[in-house]
Amino acid sequence: MFLSNRNAKALHHSHFHKPQGKEAGGAPAMERQRSGTREIQVVRRVLDANDIMADRNRQRFQAEQVFVLNMMSSPGSGKTTTLQKTLARLMPEIRCAVIVGDICTTNDADRLAASGAPVVQINTDEFGGDCHLAAHVIEKALGGLDLSAIDLLIVENIGNLVCPAEFDIGEDARVVVLSVTEGEDKPAKYPLMFRECDVALLNKIDLLPYLDFDRQLAIDTLGEIHPHMPIFEISAKTEAGFEPWLAWIRDAVRAKLPA
Amino acid sequence: MHEMGIALEIIDIATASIPADLAGSKVARVNLAVGQLSAIVPDSLQFCFSIVSKDTALEGAELVIDTRPVVAVCKACGHRWTVGKPVFTCPVCEGSDLTLESGRELDITSIEIAEEA
Numbered sequence: 583m584f585l586s587n588r589n590a591k592a593l594h595h596s597h598f599h600k601p602q603g604k605e606a607g608g609a610p611a612m613e614r615q616r617s618g619t620r621e622i623q624v625v626r627r628v629l630d631a632n633d634i635m636a637d638r639n640r641q642r643f644q645a646e647q648v649f650v651l652n653m654m655s656s657p658g659s660g661k662t663t664t665l666q667k668t669l670a671r672l673m674p675e676i677r678c679a680v681i682v683g684d685i686c687t688t689n690d691a692d693r694l695a696a697s698g699a700p701v702v703q704i705n706t707d708e709f710g711g712d713c714h715l716a717a718h719v720i721e722k723a724l725g726g727l728d729l730s731a732i733d734l735l736i737v738e739n740i741g742n743l744v745c746p747a748e749f750d751i752g753e754d755a756r757v758v759v760l761s762v763t764e765g766e767d768k769p770a771k772y773p774l775m776f777r778e779c780d781v782a783l784l785n786k787i788d789l790l791p792y793l794d795f796d797r798q799l800a801i802d803t804l805g806e807i808h809p810h811m812p813i814f815e816i817s818a819k820t821e822a823g824f825e826p827w828l829a830w831i832r833d834a835v836r837a838k839l840p841a
Numbered sequence: 842m843h844e845m846g847i848a849l850e851i852i853d854i855a856t857a858s859i860p861a862d863l864a865g866s867k868v869a870r871v872n873l874a875v876g877q878l879s880a881i882v883p884d885s886l887q888f889c890f891s892i893v894s895k896d897t898a899l900e901g902a903e904l905v906i907d908t909r910p911v912v913a914v915c916k917a918c919g920h921r922w923t924v925g926k927p928v929f930t931c932p933v934c935e936g937s938d939l940t941l942e943s944g945r946e947l948d949i950t951s952i953e954i955a956e957e958a
Contacts, residue, residue: 619869619953624858628850628873628947713843745843748880748947773927774878806928809937 632749635717639724639752646729649838650737651831652751654775655759656768657741660785662690663818664759665738669697671828676835677731681723682738683715690738702726706740714745717752734835743772755780755834762786762793766800769807776807781814781830788817844882847947848889852899855952859898863954868902870953876909876946911944
């Protein structure tokens with residue numbers, strides 16, 4: 583159930599990539615003559631290189647039986663606080679580690695390290711200030727982690743509702759955090775992100791009494807874009823609503839452990 | 842926002858796709874399929890492509906972007922429709938288990954190489 587989106591993408595990927603193989607320099611499948619130019623059929627996903635690396639990461643996570651959750655949202659939605667509180671409640675029952683991506687600063691890693699979980703900070707300015715974490719960046723970050731010693735790896739992606747949705751990193755599931763201070767129209771404005779995620783957290787619900795946020799409209803829109811996606815309404819500050827969210831993670835992690 | 846990286850990937854794939862017997866030829870056109878659900882801004886991609894193609898076999902090449910609509914097929918009743926607004930529920934049976942036939946493309950479909958005059 584959690585993997586519905588990843589499987590759909592895998593199908594898409596194999597359809598476009600596998601028949602071509604890695605025949606970069608090989609003979610093209612078909613050629614067609616046009617006046618003045620010769621057309622060469624290519625049919626390759628532009629993100630092929632990323633998808634191949636993501637599949638390698640995925641095989642590694644499978645071999646080590648680590649459940650990988652890719653956490654995405656706009657900046658300031660409360661990802662890091664949500665993660666701090668989530669780690670505190672899951673550990674030590676579940677052995678966790680975190681990869682956190684930011685363009686600059688190690689502020690988030692410093693906050694998360696207090697949980698006792700191993701934390702690897704990625705600053706994408708080394709990689710050209712990228713707006714997302716790509717599969718090869720995750721692969722590099724894995725060098726700093728002992729996968730055999732963990733059950734759950736959470737990747738806190740760069741705060742951005744556009745680009746991270748396009749890049750597979752080899753994760754099992756994606757969670758999007760939407761905070762009530764952002765406005766209820768965010769899902770409609772960024773449908774790809776909300777379509778590609780497997781679970782949504784509606785955060786900062788402790789602020790609802792002070793805002794004009796139309797909670798029902800937000801939930802209805804999420805349901806239109808991604809019917810039946812679990813939505814957990816939480817406050818990372820007060821930990822209200824955390825139990826169903828934690829239960830979802832525990833179930834997902836257990837499902838990947840050996841029987 | 843990541844159009845620069847996409848433009849660089851396009852140049853890598855297109856360059857690698859030039860057949861050996863045409864090595865050294867200029868690419869006149871790159872045909873790209875971009876689904877409406879992909880996170881790409883065509884104008885921005887065109888701009889990045891024009892910059893990063895300098896001094897490559899793709900310098901001056903035209904980037905033709907074929908925008909593909911979001912087309913869904915309901916797994917329950919087989920209804921096939923073009924998704925106009927972001928509502929992913931079958932209008933016939935209200936099923937939500939769908940296959941996206943198109944809309945997520947970011948594919949190079951072909952390159953066109955200029956013939957020697």
